[in-house]
Amino acid sequence: MIERFADWYTARHDYAKAWKERTGGKVVGYFCTYVPEEILIAADILPVRILGSHEPQSVTEPHIFGMFCPFCRDCLAQGLKGRYDYLDGIMIAQSCLHIRQTFTSWAKHVPLDWSYYLPFPNHVQSQAARPYLIKELGLFKEAVESWTGKEISDADLDRGIQVCNDFRSALHQLYEARKADDPPLNGVEAMYAVVSGQLVDKTEHAAAMSEFLGTLDGRERPETGVRLMLVGSENDDIEFVEMVESCGSTVVTDDHCTGTRYFWNNAQPGEDRLASIADRYLTRPACPSKDWPTRSRVPHILDLADRWAVQGAVVLQQKFCDPHEADTPSIIEALKNKGIPSLFLELDVTVPVGQFKTRADAFLEMITADDLF
């Protein structure tokens, strides 16, 4: 059952090509989860989030200065190596500078039919952001319409909103199940489930998910280790989670843009569809690059830790990720004050197992070793 999500994760390109074959529709690769997928889906476009492949590579050095995060370089490498040759277009919603370069270099060096830069507001906490974003979503909708030559009706938007909401609600149920004392699935499986949702048709994913949820009770439960949460930047690194769980832990929840930040809240259907979508993205758990002047992430993270009864947090971020680097010390401090120990690690393209395993082992020993004293 879970295999389907794992297959989607590993064979993401085959899936997208097959989808295109099957539906004759357009596929748009996107950067950053502030992209309003509702509108793309309303236009019968398959949005796929562009992620890296976790292999060392030598093709991006001429395009992106080495002080920018490994993730943005890994993503660009996929484009330069032609791994996404089936894309009809790419787009980005404005957030951090790092991934923005992946978009601009990709648009410049990988020939494509269509590309779109959505200047998403950063000051999401300001009253001014809403009217601005609604207008931008309107412009974006028009751009999609003129590209596809097909008008996007209110009914289409309602469908887009509905598809995304159902998809997210299903993931919420999955995370609910992870609250159990002995979660029916581990962090690796959960990562497959959530990340694949950013790669495939959401209706299909929601269906597969509800089917999977149905099998959870009867499922043989993996051994439960120390309950951990993962906090930080983009993280789709299966090898990393496998390493952490192999040391005797179970990841039960996360605050990643590849995880909960991506699917946390739904759009509230209303007369003004674009307003509903705008509100959804303005009020979602924020990326640190938009989480100011108030740092709303901290209470949210503490709430997750509390509701999922975590014993420790692994705070990780892409190396050089400035927005996260500006949040990390405050988050670690806040967790500490709640009595939750944390382990900080920097993500690179590959996981230096030797060094990280020792840290992870020691961290878990720290939490559990009491019986030997």
Next chain:
Amino acid sequence: MITAGIDVGAKWVKVVLLRDGEIIGRGRELTGFEQKESASKALAAALQEAELQETHIDRTVATGAGRNDAPGNPIELTEVTAAAIGAVHVDGSARTVIDVGAEEGRAVRTSEDGKVVDFAVNEKCAAGSGAFTEAMARALETPVEQIGALSLESSQAIPMNAQCAVFAESEVVSLLHAKTPKADIARAVHDAIANRIVSMARKVGINEEVVVIGGVARNVGFIDSVERELELKVKVPEDPEYVSALGAALHAANTEA
């Protein structure tokens, strides 16, 4: 006309003597702490081979990190230009020159007449230089001159980021403890440094032919990894460590005084 090219590198001093463009003598000496002395010794060795006295030299050009310590108050030339002139001389088709020494790596794009069109130098990190393989060789307890051949016996690729040499070393140690075959680790090491070097080379652009010079070019494992990463064959001139000294000597012959 007799000219001398002296390349005072981080590890070795290399000297080439030319008579009207023909090599008539070469000398090599470990740089050590006494740079001046070593440079003079290397020059003496070259003079001996050419059966000449220092006074016979019409002009000397020095290059390399320690060029200001070269004897005979020479004209100074940077490693970048020396590498370009030398490489294009030994191989007229050279357009991208990769020079990897003990502590520095550089890539140069050249014009057909050996002029520098563009260049990139490995920034403050050992992961892109010979020092990296040396450190790894020690971790592998394999003599550095054997590590190249060893990696050719590898049967699988292990992705490893060339970051801090010491940090990478601990990866090597972990791999050893995990019973990974030494050959595979050796290849991982060469892939890592090749990745670094090729990234730098791509900056200046890969225009065939690609010629690799400098002491590390003798490392067959490194060359193998570079070719795999570049997806094309590269050329390694014989005695690659002398190419920059040769470039300096040629420059001496060509600069109008």
Next chain:
Amino acid sequence: MASMAMTKYPTEPLQCWNKAKELRQLYYENYAKAHEKGGIRWAGGAWSFDAVPMGLGSDVYPLTSEPYAASIAFDREFSKRCLEATEKKGYARDLCSYMRNYWGSVLLNEYAFGGPFPKPDFMWQDHVCCSHAKWYQVVRELEGGAIPYYCVDVAIGPYSEVSGKQHRVQYVVDQLHEGIEFLESATGRKYDDALLIEAVKNECRSTSVWAEISVLNKTVPAPLDEKTMYSLYVLGTLHKASKEVADFYEELRDEVRDRVARGVAAVGNERCRVITDTQPPWGFLKIFRYMEKYGCISVGSLYTFALIGVWEDKPDGTWGPRTTPMEAGTPMETRDQALHILADWNLSKPEWQHFYSPDIKSDLMLRIAKEWKLDGMMLHYNRGCEGLSLGIAENRLALIDAEIPVMVFEGNMGDESEFDEAATRNRIDSFMESLGIKRPGEVLQ
């Protein structure tokens, strides 16, 4: 002797050099001593809309963070302590080095100009790069969480697309209105629109005159070298909306005009013109002197021209100072009018455009190469500044495609441990060799 022999052009020191130094000194004093006179202190960025807080009264003094952090970087010993204080607090070593110097100064409670760090009464920032808004979010925490803070998001896409998309300007204007409400509640003062309008006019004046001064550097020989320009443009980064700075820039412009008229050069042996890119490694400005040995002068950079300068296309197709609303006769009687003009004016700032695409910056650089008659460019891959290093690798490729010789050197504007002086000199040597310029020692022959 060599340089004597090469000298072709007359040189002389700048008359208003000392005045620039005084203005800068006074600025940092005024901020520190503001409370003594019952005045107000605020901190923000060099790009902040500094005209807006001026509506709170004539006794409101700013401290802009980037130039302040750069002054810290000049003092290597102090900078080292600042950077370490920040690292010890748990902040990453690869964060913006201005930010790390500034945070360190707060953490150590030491002001670069003597005494304890003068806490601001409120913070007024703007946001276009990832670090801007986070900068003061952290400062507020380091200072105990009580300092009122407002930040204006200006990341609305390239100015070229603004026409027909007025809601993008409106977004900024709406925030500025929101910001004025914030300022009133933060200070308990009544806001004075007349002072705002005055300030906006001064800002338009100073920033357009700075562009005019930069234009004068198209002349061969260049009347100013970039090293000198740093000490002059900085006033704009301190307080572009102040009358003092606007007046000073007009005085400076007149002097530079006179230098041009009399053929006075910044570098007597000028024979190779380049520009740099991004902030320099402040602790190592002597590399510019090293270049001069080759007769190589940096006549500026997009950074020095356009961080403060506001530009436009001129009818003759050249790049020049943007026509001010006063010159254009644009009405500016109400708060809303003033804020619209202020927003639109700032959004046209060239140094903000590359945040959306490296192509925009590449085009500007190529334009500068042509109009400023350059022989090459030196790009500082600046580990200390994500914002200005954004897209720099693509800029490099574009310049090479246009067959402009480019030299790259890696460093950090505010963290000397990431700059290698010897290696950089060596690069300059290689670059000069590739341009066919002989080393100083050989010049006599």
Next chain:
Amino acid sequence: MGEQEYWRWTEHRHHEESINPKDGEIVAAGIDVGSVSSQAVIMVDSQLYAFSSMRTGSDSPESASKALAWALEGTDLSTEDLDCVVGTGYGRVNIPFADKAITEIACHARGGNFMYGPSVRTILDMGGQDCKIIRCDEKGKVGAFLMNDKCAAGTGRGMEVFADLLAVPIEQVGELSFEVDEEPDPVSSTCVVFAKSEATGLMRQGWPKSKVLAAYCSAMAHRVVTLIERLGIEKEFAITGGIAKNPGVVKRLEQELGVEALKPRHDTQIAGALGGALFATALVKKGKGRKKK
């Protein structure tokens, strides 16, 4: 690799004649297979009985058994007499005869606690390839820890590289670094490899070895202090691992911290193995040892 390797610590072993292991209830061993050296410690009823310290080969199981065999050498004990064996260090995952693997962080904390007494709260262990700052309680249980980031500046390896470069036995590096009239500026490069080329440059300028070592020791001490202060130092402070034997770093470090490190009662290099042996003893008490198997 015929020429002398100055960077290696000399190998040695010792056992306590006064103790008769046969009278002991619990005989437990800890084996620390590090990247450079391996140590084995035998404890009898939580008393240090025997230990060995030797270089690590590229085969960790072999290094582990060698170290253990050497520790047992000349005692009436054989591996069969061990009630429990705990492995630690880089090679911990690969010690076939170990009953449990525990990280060097936990082991150094516990070993440090045994070595320096219950008052120890902050422990610095500078291993070959990483640098750990450990906060522990009066029982030697880890409360928090911090390790160097991907830049290995200020790890033990740096010192070894210097010993080799300057042909000074690692044991003498520290003392030699004090034979200077005045303290030179620290080497500026934080990168181990570039510090090496920087040092070469200084030697070429005619600096004496002692001055170069002084410059490097203080650079290293400074780097470590920054790391320590990130975690925050709580007294008492102690240093384990090879670096503790290098006064060149330790004295400068104490000076900059303004805190004196406790003086060790044992060879600080065995702290990890010692902690392992203590864990092994605890395991036996918990009924997890071999006898109960």
